[in-house]
Amino acid sequence: MSKEKKMIPIYVTGKKYLVPYGLTIMKAMEYAGYRYIRGCGCRGGFCGGCGTVYRFKDDYKLQSGLACQTIAEENMYLVQIPFFPANKAEYDLDELKPAGGTLLKLYPELARCVSCNTCTKVCPQDIEVMDYMQAALKGDITNAADISFDCIMCGLCAARCPAEIVQYNIAILCRRLYGKNIAPKAEHVRTRAAEISDGKFDTELKTLMNADKETLKKMYIERDIEPEENKR
Amino acid sequence: MYEPGMMESIYRLEKTRSMRMKQEISLLSSEEKYDLLHKFHPDYKKGTLRELKVGPNKGEKVIQEIANLFEAHSQIDPNNFDISEIDYDVDVLVIGGGGAGASASLTAKENKTNVLLATKLRLGDSNTMMAQGGIQAADKPNDSPPLHYLDVVGGGGFSNTPELVNALVRDAPEAIIWLEELGVMFDKENDGKMITIHGGGTSRKRMHSARDYTGGEIMKNLRDEVKNRNIEVIEFSPAIELLTDNGKCTGAILYNLETDEYVVVRAKTTILATGGAGRLHVQDFPTSNHYGATADGLVIAYRAGSPVIFMDNIQYHPTGAAYPEQIVGLLVTEKCRGLGAQLVNNDGNRFIYELETRDVESAAIIKECVHRDRGIKTLTGMQGVWLDTPMIDIIHGKDTIQKKLPAMYRQYQRFDIDMSKEPLLVYPTQHFQNGGIVVNEKAETKVINLYGAGEVEGGVHGRNRLMGNSLLECIVFGRRAGKNAALKAKENEHGKLTLNHIVKYHMELKAANIDVDKMSPVLLPDYRRKETIARMIDI
Numbered sequence: 001m002s003k004e005k006k007m008i009p010i011y012v013t014g015k016k017y018l019v020p021y022g023l024t025i026m027k028a029m030e031y032a033g034y035r036y037i038r039g040c041g042c043r044g045g046f047c048g049g050c051g052t053v054y055r056f057k058d059d060y061k062l063q064s065g066l067a068c069q070t071i072a073e074e075n076m077y078l079v080q081i082p083f084f085p086a087n088k089a090e091y092d093l094d095e096l097k098p099a100g101g102t103l104l105k106l107y108p109e110l111a112r113c114v115s116c117n118t119c120t121k122v123c124p125q126d127i128e129v130m131d132y133m134q135a136a137l138k139g140d141i142t143n144a145a146d147i148s149f150d151c152i153m154c155g156l157c158a159a160r161c162p163a164e165i166v167q168y169n170i171a172i173l174c175r176r177l178y179g180k181n182i183a184p185k186a187e188h189v190r191t192r193a194a195e196i197s198d199g200k201f202d203t204e205l206k207t208l209m210n211a212d213k214e215t216l217k218k219m220y221i222e223r224d225i226e227p228e229e230n231k232r
Numbered sequence: 233m234y235e236p237g238m239m240e241s242i243y244r245l246e247k248t249r250s251m252r253m254k255q256e257i258s259l260l261s262s263e264e265k266y267d268l269l270h271k272f273h274p275d276y277k278k279g280t281l282r283e284l285k286v287g288p289n290k291g292e293k294v295i296q297e298i299a300n301l302f303e304a305h306s307q308i309d310p311n312n313f314d315i316s317e318i319d320y321d322v323d324v325l326v327i328g329g330g331g332a333g334a335s336a337s338l339t340a341k342e343n344k345t346n347v348l349l350a351t352k353l354r355l356g357d358s359n360t361m362m363a364q365g366g367i368q369a370a371d372k373p374n375d376s377p378p379l380h381y382l383d384v385v386g387g388g389g390f391s392n393t394p395e396l397v398n399a400l401v402r403d404a405p406e407a408i409i410w411l412e413e414l415g416v417m418f419d420k421e422n423d424g425k426m427i428t429i430h431g432g433g434t435s436r437k438r439m440h441s442a443r444d445y446t447g448g449e450i451m452k453n454l455r456d457e458v459k460n461r462n463i464e465v466i467e468f469s470p471a472i473e474l475l476t477d478n479g480k481c482t483g484a485i486l487y488n489l490e491t492d493e494y495v496v497v498r499a500k501t502t503i504l505a506t507g508g509a510g511r512l513h514v515q516d517f518p519t520s521n522h523y524g525a526t527a528d529g530l531v532i533a534y535r536a537g538s539p540v541i542f543m544d545n546i547q548y549h550p551t552g553a554a555y556p557e558q559i560v561g562l563l564v565t566e567k568c569r570g571l572g573a574q575l576v577n578n579d580g581n582r583f584i585y586e587l588e589t590r591d592v593e594s595a596a597i598i599k600e601c602v603h604r605d606r607g608i609k610t611l612t613g614m615q616g617v618w619l620d621t622p623m624i625d626i627i628h629g630k631d632t633i634q635k636k637l638p639a640m641y642r643q644y645q646r647f648d649i650d651m652s653k654e655p656l657l658v659y660p661t662q663h664f665q666n667g668g669i670v671v672n673e674k675a676e677t678k679v680i681n682l683y684g685a686g687e688v689e690g691g692v693h694g695r696n697r698l699m700g701n702s703l704l705e706c707i708v709f710g711r712r713a714g715k716n717a718a719l720k721a722k723e724n725e726h727g728k729l730t731l732n733h734i735v736k737y738h739m740e741l742k743a744a745n746i747d748v749d750k751m752s753p754v755l756l757p758d759y760r761r762k763e764t765i766a767r768m769i770d771i
Binding site: 071 | 262353354356357361362369370371372373374376377378379381382383385386390394395397398401402405406408409412413414415416417418420422423424425426430435436437443445447448449452453456457459460462468489490520522523557558559562563572638639642643646756758759760761764
């Protein structure tokens with residue numbers, strides 16, 4: 001590879017900039033001279049803050065991705081979506097039943113899904129968005145929660161949905177209903193919390209808090225370590 | 233897709249794999265650890281620290297990059313600043329919209345107070361959102377809060393503040409229940425038992441997870457709940473100074489990043505939950521942190537009279553991505569090592585037991601690359617060692633990576649690297665601010681009516697945090713801060729709003745002959761090229 005970086009033209013909101021090949025869209029925009037306020041969050045593909053739509057010169061196809069995870073390519077015409085005005089129902093989770101009726105009551109537009117699959121095609125996380133919407137429509141909250149688990153709520157699906165559904169808000173509702181009501185409860189955590197409030201560990205903790213450094217060091221070195229047992 | 237030179241190194245790694253899988257490497261002794269850290273950890277490098285000339289910690293040494301922010305002027309002129317008009321009048325002001333800020337505001341609201349949450353970017357834009365590996369809590373029968381305590385202080389170099397560690401481990405199971413009740417989808421067995429694994433420095437398997445989106449899953453639940461509870465949120469509005477009345481905190485000045493206006497908030501109590509400092513790029517290290525991690529809260533609290541603790545060190549996460557170039561610095565979760573992936577040098581050899589604490593692992597990798605020249609170099613000049621991730625599927629069965637590490641798998645798949653078949657190149661990355669502002673077990677700072685929670689506070693983790701204790705700390709201390717700030721707010725009357733502490737701080741700077749051009753907090757990093765910045769004009 002030569003030391004000279006290959007320069008490519010990209011079009012940021014229609015304006016041409018030459019940037020080195022190989023940068024993400026986010027880094028290419030910064031190279032071009034932009035300093036982000038909106039449209040940039042974690043820079044690691046977790047926060048959904050940098051949804052971007054783009055199209056190549058002479059290509060009808062509209063594409064999308066996360067600016068922090070997508071390489072800027074030659075003749076890309078791009079714009080970031082700084083915010084999407086999404087409908088979000090307000091609810092008291094304690095009062096909701098984990099059933100399909102709950103979803104339809106809070107988000108009646110769910111029934112408008114025409115299974116066009118645009119949401120799935122646009123998802124930068126490659127989630128089968130339409131499948132979880134169909135699961136939600138059938139009241140299958142467990143499946144909707146499972147399929148949508150990796151959703152980062154970037155809003156690209158909602159931006160493209162012809163039925164004006166906000167998929168990701170329905171998805172977080174499904175996951176919360178599942179996590180709170182359907183998933184089996186971790187009883188051992190409750191047992192331990194009760195032991196703690198009953199004072200079971202008070203003496204031991206107090207001793208540790210008052211121990212000098214040398215004593216702690218000795219206890220630390222001598223403590224037994226639960227074996228890995230995952231080595232075959 | 234790896235470069236040809238790297239492929240040869242991968243070939244060597246594959247050849248030694250079956251031998252390595254049987255190889256036992258023992259934990260280092262205290263003396264060996266001490267030696268490794270002092271010779272190779274960046275914290276011990278000459279010139280890393282500088283003595284502070286002003287403020288509550290005057291005369292103590294802190295990281296240079298932090299000293300630069302402390303020894304700087306306010307973004308505003310306190311003598312010519314109109315704060316007579318109050319824009320928001322609330323009981324509790326929460327500054328920061330990550331895990332700690334959201335937990336604090338929910339808890340303050342629960343305690344029947346009027347809460348305002350102000351944050352620099354969007355609600356949820358934070359390091360919490362990016363945390364992958366897990367959250368600790370000693371809730372299994374073979375585990376106990378005292379064992380958790382011992383692990384925390386052992387990892388922190390026995391320097392941790394005892395009251396804070398006690399609070400952390402004692403509240404941990406309760407925090408997990410709180411999250412479960414919010415709807416967080418923890419990884420569980422069919423009977424509801426939490427699936428837990430080891431993290432670096434744990435004596436019991438107490439790492440709870442939600443696949444490898446643990447922090448994201450927690451943050452998304454918290455964010456949804458903040459919205460449901462009708463808590464007022466102002467986004468893109470960082471705090472640029474606190475307001476004080478005779479040393480007591482009475483509110484803050486926010487700055488609307490989009491309109492350049494300032495906003496005056498009067499609050500009976502204020503909670504700082506502004507997170508860490510990764511975007512300061514200490515010693516030019518890459519970082520795993522989100523875009524807004526610029527230590528703002530630390531700076532404004534310090535000016536208001538809050539001392540800091542353990543700001544003489546930084547946590548480097550041993551396994552930041554070193555390749556491909558586009559994702560350099562991003563985290564490769566410790567869960568990979570928890571699941572058995574080994575660290576391997578250019579010769580195909582291991583050089584450290586993989587579940588030592590993070591500081592020790594980082595020092596070992598730096599030693600291997602910089603001092604022993606056994607790293608793997610990339611064409612862009614980065615170097616690193618291999619994390620042998622294909623071992624995970626070999627040990628736990630096919631598709632384990634895709635099921636247990638979907639975020640990691642996707643991250644590399646985007647760059648044509650299949651981590652279930654190829655290893656990952658890693659190098660330490662600036663990850664966590666171990667220290668921070670001094671707080672007590674009620675999350676109170678030394679400034680009356682000011683509270684601290686999350687990465688901004690220091691003491692819990694000592695000089696080195698263990699994996700899974702930062703998410704835990706956010707929830708535990710977020711809730712403690714929210715509750716105590718709410719209770720205090722109910723007793724408090726509003727105070728006067730003044731910037732007297734800034735006037736005083738500026739006088740101290742002047743007395744110490746500090747250049748007036750430097751200002752802080754910096755709010756956002758600047759990644760534009762210097763060529764661009766040189767040609768900018770202000771019209």
